[in-house]
Amino acid sequence: MRREPLLNGAVFLGLLALVLWAWAVDEPFTITLATRVAILALAGVGLNLALGLGGLVSLGHAVFFGIGGYAMGILASHAQSYSPLIEWPVLIEGTKSMPVIWLVAMSASGLAALAIGALSLRTSGVYFIMITLAFGQMFYYFAISWPAYGGEDGLSIYVRNGFPGLNTLDPIQFFAICYVILGLALWLFSRLSRSAFGLALGAARQNAERVMAVGIAPYRLRLVAFTLSGVITGLAGALFADLNRFVSPTMFSWQTSGEIMVFVILGGVARLFGPVIGAAVFILLEHMLGGLSEFWHIYLGAVLLGVVLFARGGIIGLIAGREVHHD
């Protein structure tokens, strides 16, 4: 059972080593790919909190990813055109400062997660999957037909937002930001999963009645987990928008929700590094298979199918063996 922490460390350092190598031999695109992995892994860490720890199968996490993205897009586009966001009752200007954007993205997606969670968590099982999917579709259609911020065309931000003391346009510096945030999120996840809150959440997943018997309301536990999960995925959305300097309703689509879920399951549900390994493998597959054939989705489907059918516990489960406790 000691294999998993070793694997985790190797993956985390391996990603950094890859980027440093790419920096040394001047391969900026590899750094961009690694940044993409870090950001998508962050979105997966968010979902893993709800899905892995809480057992909440949400097929609507694209909502939070998209809200994070649009928080960035809307604030930066107002700053770009020097037009205020709201003039009344108080003047609010757009901004190009990453920390401010992150704060807004996290609060907005947190609020959305609180509202959606409060309604959705009244249901369970398949109903929960479907109602989260429905909320995703609602946001998707709204974003497409809402003309103020580009509708289906989305919003282009010409220059990446700034972070005090760093040149974010330099791929490796932007990677550093994403990498550190991913590290913090992983640390938070591992702390949470071992805290009293995380243990109660896990217990509620396995046996809700028993938790209720000791006077804890599973509904509240789950709502907190769902909200936190939305906050983290929202932050990933803001970073993703900054990576592409572009945001569009695609971020809200149900395929996005599906992909985030694929990262988590591919790597290993409830495993600390599940989303990281899942996102890395997914990007790698996309990059390699895409070059092999126009019909590469067939191979991607086959790989996913293989993982579900024959590698329960995901890639980590395959390498490090099955485990019950999150360690």
Next chain:
Amino acid sequence: MSLILFTEQMLNGLQFGVMLFLMAAGLTLIFGVMGLINLAHGSLYMVGAFAAAWVAGASGSFLLALMASLAAAAAAGALIELTVIRRLYARDHLDQVLATFALILIFSEGTRWAFGSFPLFLDIPPLLSGPVTLPGGIEYPLYRLTIILVGLTVAAALFALIARTRIGIQIRAGESDREMIAALGVNISALYTLVFALGAALAGLAGALIGAIQSVQVGMGEPVLILAFVVIVIGGIGSIKGALVGAILVGLTDTLGRILLPAFFSQFMAPQAANSVGSSLASMAIYILMAVVLVVRPGGLFGKA
């Protein structure tokens, strides 16, 4: 809005609902009996439409095309049940979602590989084309009336199948107690394959019927799939009656929403803005309906929860 137009729109809503029922019935049956959530159901709809278009193109007969769609979708359903789906019954919903998501990828790109990137042609048979005049002076396409009729017939047949036949008894028993019917000597895995193929055939039939008035193309199944999920969640998962009521409710809400909402907003907004806001809201209407139903009745209208 005149009464004639309103009646015509109600018919449109009904027709849309009946088509959704064909999709939703299979989904809800499969979920009710096997506890499986099947995202690839939309792919079976696509298989039905492609098989129909291909056979119609080769033979010129719409009837043959319909039979081909039933056969092809049932065969595809049985094939994936035997190879993939049956390994998923004991798994949690998460594994089922991912595995059937993978099946969508394989089906979609596989179809594109076999039939190319351009849509196929499938036309309404000459016998059923053109409008007829209904009592009250409504001109309505005969083909759409036929779809309503076929859908209601299938619904009646399904109810009869489940209420009166031996297989129906096994299906109902399977819904309530899986171990018990195995103990009674029913070949459970054969029953499961049969139910899955039946659901697939219904989806294939829907694909072929709708393919004649829409575009037969890769990816045609996913939008319908999501709507079918909305239907069964509103109706209560596992309930055929719920699927029928939910389908008609969703069909009417969607159709009337698209007509009434822009008209409503144009009472007090500029036409362009009213149009835009109204149609945005109309596209969200069924999801709002679903959220409301679930908040009031977390198990759907006819669900057990």
Next chain:
Amino acid sequence: MKLKTLAMAGVLGMAACAAQADIKVGMITTLSGGGAGLGIDVRDGFMLALEQSGRSDIEVIIEDDQRKPDIAVQLADKMIQSDKVDVMTGIIWSNLAMAVVPGAVAQGKFYLSPNAGPSALAGKGCNKNYFNVAWQNDNLHEGAGAYASDAGYKSAFILAPNYPAGQDALTGFKRFFKGDLAGEIYTQLGQTDYAAEIAQIRASGADSVFFFLPGGMGISFLKQYADSGVGLPVVGPAFSFDQGILQAVGDAALGVINTSQWNKDIDNPTNAGFVASFSAKYDRLPSLYASQGFDTANLLISALESADINDQDAFRAALEAADFNSTRGEFAFGPNHHPIQNIYVREVIKEGDIYTNKIIGTALTQHGDAYAAECKM
């Protein structure tokens, strides 16, 4: 990737290895998923022109964007950062173009658009390194509006999906249509059932219908409209009557009027040669997208013949001159680097077993676009 580059080099008949190429072209286009037909046509038209030019010093790197904006941006980053391309092209969809083009031209690359022409890139967001070889998005709709007025229609019912290109389409039609509107509807993007809209058309008392519903949406609408017995004349842009999808619409499209900047019967030697060689090589009739890909490549080659790509100002001037034989006949760039060209009126006909179009008139002559005045380069 490497595999693909080499394959392309083979297509170009290059004996030496790819590294010797002087000019690198990055093509991001849609080759998988639902909209792949358009991307494949653009690519095939483009590669055909390169092959016919006989130039062996142009390397084309082709990547599939899967019609996803974030993938397109990622591919653009790759082409600019690691492949170090000189020119980019290929994008089909406006929303993908909006995601890629501003960033690419800001980094000093040339971008030649073979299909999408969003209004933002024609007006305030225009750029000296951005050239559109196809049309500004409004053009074909404006042509439809002009045709509807010329044909004497007084009361049109118009509909389009509720997204920016749909809103632009209706605005473009109204800009040139002099009659009244019997109704104006925005449908849902990706909608496949139009029974409710057709009922409204029937009840509206209109004398004609204009619609912009690209791809499968248009196929569905036309089939259902033909079956409804409403029977009012229909006008639309070429996108729903293109060679690739006409066969899927069938008889329902016969006789329908549509507007296009190109058709296979435009009478000039370049076009005749293009139609013949495309049909021979790929065993299908070319579409308007294929003609745009072909023209894009020929524009690029004409500029390369007269200027060095490393001298950006000279190369840009060579592009502006547009000194190439277009399949459309006369072709020139306006001040915002968008085409000034004729918009033709076509009618859907049947040639043997194949549905296709023939030109029956000209809707707009030497037509530019409505945004050029806002463009300050």
